[in-house]
Amino acid sequence: MATGETNNPKRTLRWWHGLEIALGVPVFILPSISTFSGMIGAFAIIIWMFSVFQGFMQTVAYGELASRYPNCNGLPGFTQAVFSQGSKREYGFGKFIGGLCAWSYLFTWSAVLSVFSVLIGHYLIGLIPALGDYAALYPWFSKVFSLCVGAVVFSTLILINHRGIGGGAIAGWILAVVSLIPLFIISIAGIFSGHFEITNITHHWFPSEWSWDFNGIILFVGILALAQWSACGFEAAALYAPHYKKPRKDIPKALFGCGIVCIFSYFLVQFSATGALGVDGIAANVNDPMLALAKLSMGNVGAIISIVMLLAAMVMIIQTAMYSGSMAMASMADEGNLQKVFGKRNRHGAPWVAMITVSLFNLVLIALGDSAASLLAAAAIGYVVANGLGLFAFVKARIDLKKEKWEETKARENVVADEDIFHAPKAWFVVALVFGILQLPLYIVGTTYLNMQDYGLIAASMAFVILLIFVPLWFLARATNMKKSKKAKEKSMADEGKPA
DSSP: OOOOOSSSOOOOBOHHHHHHHHHHGGGGGGGGHHHHHHHHGGGHHHHHHHHHHHHHHHHHHHHHHHHHOTTSOHHHHHHHHHHHTTOOOTTSHHHHHHHHHHHHHHHHHHTHHHHHHHHHHHHHHHHSHHHHHHHHHOTTHHHHHHHHHHHHHHHHHHHHHTTOOOOHHHHHHHHHHHHHHHHHHHHHHHHHSSOOOTHHHHTOSSOTTOOOSHHHHHHHHHHHHHHHHHHOGGGHHHHTGGGBSSHHHHHHHHHHHHHHHHHHHHHHHHHHHHHHHHHHHHHHTSSOHHHHHHHHHHHHHHHHHHHHHHHHHHHHHHHHHHHHHHHHHHHHHHTTSSOGGGGOOOTTOOOHHHHHHHHHHHHHHHHHOSSHHHHHHHHHHHHHHHHHHHHHHHHHHHHHHHTTHHHHHHHHHTOOOGGGOOOOOTTHHHHHHHHHHIIIIIIHHHHHHHHHHHTHHHHHHHHHHHHHHHHHHHHHHHHHHHHHHHHHHHHHHHHTTOOO
């Protein structure tokens, strides 16, 4: 969810800084372990590996675009720049596409707050017997408790972020430690504890009722879209392209490092949970399978220590998502794609209006959602739209290169020198086109079908309602900003003594 920042970015990063991002990504598997096991059995292991591979293929394209447009604000920024090329209108089609991409990206990653707040609530209920007793007696308790968790965590983080954010590199390594270590310890303990049985995997590749008919294929596509939300988040390593000292060397190294870390982590966690608990065992602990795995392989004391560290990682993920999502909303306001009020910052530079807005939005999501999985399924649609638009932007950029439009853009915007551009292989035109079509429309159809089947009409429509809200907001911002621009122009001409 990183954004590619401001004008004239400083080239201070090396490839291992991009790798830091990947070290915090594996914690995103937590909301989906039981969901995928229930949907597709042990084959979930293969799903994760494919999804990480897909993320790598997509981020290579993003790395080229990010290095070509260093002054643009991440994935939405260079998408807007590409689709705006040649347009003389300030609020043309390209700006709307860029704004929609930014809004989709904002929804995707700000929803991390609600997903992990619900997850924290479930793990605490499973960890503390008294809370578990209340949840068993009162069906409404889990949702109310998750709302309370969200309110406490969001309020605390708003106060912390009120003074701005610093120490990004240190925070990245801390996140890596508190997330990767407990995940690895629990997973490895699960394999060597004596409870692991390979037949839990080999004899349960697919559920007994699984069929490769039309419905099964559409459901499979939907599962791939959900996996993308969790496993492809290391695209931020590519979006930092303008900040690498040597983009041509640092970007591929960072992406290969991210891919290796993620494919090993996602394989290990799902492999261990499935082998030790079995598909049925995971289903019996649908909200907190890693807690069940930790208790099984490490005993209560070891489980408590590991899960507390995992809870700390979830809070840090929420912290990262809150600040990044708020900055993305503020950037949209700065660029004229949202009302200016969302861009208000305090004297420390913290986007306080956006932080409060994102927090309230996520409390509404918690109230509407049935589970962390249903919230993730809705957020996945936003990620599909953002990725689809980004990949088609790469395709268009390659076409524009052949038409020599890039030279015009470079001269007009005074952007990066050719020697500082990371060039994806020529075949990536086809790669981006294929994955773009996979995103739009195939993943949209798959996630919508999956939402309808598993989570009902509310979950299926939630994402589309949220995405459509952007349309009137954008046109309102357009009308307001154009009116202000017209008044400013008239005032300027009046001051110069010229007729308006």
